[in-house]
Amino acid sequence: MRNVLALAVLSTALISLSGCSTLDRLLKGNPSAAIEPETPGPLAPSVVNNAEEINRPADRACAPADLTALAARLPEASQQTAVTQSVFTFATDKHDLNSEISGVLAAHALLLQQNQRVQMKITGHTDERGTADYNLALGERRANAVATFLAAAGVTPTQLQVVSYGEEKPAALGSDEAAWAQNRRVELAYSGCE
Amino acid sequence: MQPFFMMTWVPMRFFSLSVLMLLVTLSGSAQAMLSIEISKALAQLKPLAVLPFADEDGGENIASIVRNDLTRGGLLKIVAENDLPMGLTLAGTIHPDSWQALPGDLLLRGNQRREADGKLSFSYELLRRDSSAPLLAERFTVSSSRWRDAGHYISDRVFETLTGEKGIFSTRIAYINVYERDGKRRYRLELSDIDGARRTRLLDSNEPIMSATWSPDGRSMAYVSFETGQSQIYIQNLQTRERKRLTNFEGVNGAPSWSPDGKNLLMSLSRDGNAEIYVMDIATQALTRLTNNPAIDTEPRWLQDGQQIVFTSDRGGRPQLYRLDIASGESKRLTFEGRFNAKAAPSPDGRFVAMVHDSGDGRYRLAVRDLNTGTTDILSDSSLDDSPSFAPDSRLLVYGSRQGGGRGLRVQSIDGKSQWRIPTQQGEIKGPVWSPFLR
Numbered sequence: 271m272r273n274v275l276a277l278a279v280l281s282t283a284l285i286s287l288s289g290c291s292t293l294d295r296l297l298k299g300n301p302s303a304a305i306e307p308e309t310p311g312p313l314a315p316s317v318v319n320n321a322e323e324i325n326r327p328a329d330r331a332c333a334p335a336d337l338t339a340l341a342a343r344l345p346e347a348s349q350q351t352a353v354t355q356s357v358f359t360f361a362t363d364k365h366d367l368n369s370e371i372s373g374v375l376a377a378h379a380l381l382l383q384q385n386q387r388v389q390m391k392i393t394g395h396t397d398e399r400g401t402a403d404y405n406l407a408l409g410e411r412r413a414n415a416v417a418t419f420l421a422a423a424g425v426t427p428t429q430l431q432v433v434s435y436g437e438e439k440p441a442a443l444g445s446d447e448a449a450w451a452q453n454r455r456v457e458l459a460y461s462g463c464e
Numbered sequence: 465m466q467p468f469f470m471m472t473w474v475p476m477r478f479f480s481l482s483v484l485m486l487l488v489t490l491s492g493s494a495q496a497m498l499s500i501e502i503s504k505a506l507a508q509l510k511p512l513a514v515l516p517f518a519d520e521d522g523g524e525n526i527a528s529i530v531r532n533d534l535t536r537g538g539l540l541k542i543v544a545e546n547d548l549p550m551g552l553t554l555a556g557t558i559h560p561d562s563w564q565a566l567p568g569d570l571l572l573r574g575n576q577r578r579e580a581d582g583k584l585s586f587s588y589e590l591l592r593r594d595s596s597a598p599l600l601a602e603r604f605t606v607s608s609s610r611w612r613d614a615g616h617y618i619s620d621r622v623f624e625t626l627t628g629e630k631g632i633f634s635t636r637i638a639y640i641n642v643y644e645r646d647g648k649r650r651y652r653l654e655l656s657d658i659d660g661a662r663r664t665r666l667l668d669s670n671e672p673i674m675s676a677t678w679s680p681d682g683r684s685m686a687y688v689s690f691e692t693g694q695s696q697i698y699i700q701n702l703q704t705r706e707r708k709r710l711t712n713f714e715g716v717n718g719a720p721s722w723s724p725d726g727k728n729l730l731m732s733l734s735r736d737g738n739a740e741i742y743v744m745d746i747a748t749q750a751l752t753r754l755t756n757n758p759a760i761d762t763e764p765r766w767l768q769d770g771q772q773i774v775f776t777s778d779r780g781g782r783p784q785l786y787r788l789d790i791a792s793g794e795s796k797r798l799t800f801e802g803r804f805n806a807k808a809a810p811s812p813d814g815r816f817v818a819m820v821h822d823s824g825d826g827r828y829r830l831a832v833r834d835l836n837t838g839t840t841d842i843l844s845d846s847s848l849d850d851s852p853s854f855a856p857d858s859r860l861l862v863y864g865s866r867q868g869g870g871r872g873l874r875v876q877s878i879d880g881k882s883q884w885r886i887p888t889q890q891g892e893i894k895g896p897v898w899s900p901f902l903r
Contacts, residue, residue: 316705318669318691363782399828401807401820401850402674402895403719403732404776404783406695407739407760410716414738433694434716438672439649445848445866 332388332463340385340463348377356458357441358416359451362397365411367419375416378458379423386426389462392416394434395441397450406436412456511541512570512626513548517588521578526586529615530572530622532659533633536875537623538859538882543567569593572622584608590622600625612662632855633658636899637862638666638676638685639873643891653687654893655702658855658875660886666700674895679722682902686710686720686729697731699746710749719762724770732762741775741788754788755795763807768814774798776806785819799833801840807851811858812900816878818852818861830863832878843876853897862886864894
């Protein structure tokens, strides 16, 4: 009720603020200039796609059939392993290789030694917990553990490329232990079979 | 003493006598105490009513932006829109009785008009009960695309007039947006206003983008992009969009951080075998190595003095924060509480370091360490927080956090009183960084 009364009083005093002389006296500086030049303009974002890299024959991923052909000279027990087992998972914040991983890596080492023109990309990954930059370094630690093992097994280091993606490329989406366990991993990918 | 005081703290004239006494006897080190006193004094004031601007254009009313900004800013009490007297547009002299209709002692009123050339003109004044002269009055004209900027500008001016602190409403937040297109993950570097509105895209890639960081002048960003198939550090100008790659080393090239003078970039590189901290002179690209340790050393951030850095290292077995003096090369462990402390974010005033903290329960939460007292407070009740970053006022923080099914951003003040979310529009948003003052 009080509000309604005040409204009546106030509405009689409605004149445009722009005519107010106090304003002119108080104005200083140039607010318009302060507002105008800031914030990025309406330019389109830079778009980057690394398709060119992927399309170089040496970088192209090996087809399963080509890989099977390359593995033909491996001992029979190792053939299937080298072709099919290319993902290894790790415990939280760990990068050590257990005996199972070592066994599989030995088959890959043999394949690389027998096929010197073939390249292997070793990518290290983590789960989403913790911080992105620490995880980037942790992913590299995992990938390096694999690269070091392969080099020690006699693989020419120039055949190996190590990349860490940290938490940026999860294999499984979701925020539970099942997804995290799949994401703490190293992946191997052959290229240059053609 | 008196003239200096008047210039710096004009608004304090309105506060209690005890605050005045405190100010007169103040030394520089009593700054923290002062800001507490100011908050108390403001709390005693009745709230600020932001009236809808008299609108001769019929467009969206700018008062809603100002009201939202000032409510979020935390220090001021703002009358909720629903509690404003209905249909009231104030102009001209206010009769003393008219204040009775308002639930506060402070009033912001204004006018917006579209000019013949399409530009928008604004005028506004900040009034106080029992004071005939406005505390603040301005008029300006901007192009219509700057409508939100005008609102944030008014918020900044009002906030500074009433609190003596520079407002952060015209600053921006940068973050990474991970989204899907044609079934494939894509990555964008985006900027938005601090309320999440007005998104601008800086970079769009089919490979990850991470670790964005602002140059101290707010004109450029540094970030990590995997567009070549490896993590590499780039800098990009926000106006021209011109990009430059700064690194081309084997291994991890990550975690860039600009020096306070804008000339150098801290980074973590594994070119010599494992992740170490380096500083690069941006002009010459000359590198100096700062750490030498078989552990992971990453996430370096300059402390405000430019003489020391703080970084994450697991040299003690688990990731913890360390402080390094650049001149002597000596490192000292900074955090001892909890199992995990990483991604340090120093406050611009040098007093606080925010971090991601796991006290041992497996939850990664936002925590803030007060460097003066050595105490650490956990500020969130979440479990997957990431990437804290201080606003230039050293009071508000933005960080990545789990929201519903995805990752979004949260903003909160270190006193916990002010908080809001920047929701996900498409995919996930993470890795936020708050800009410096942009003017």
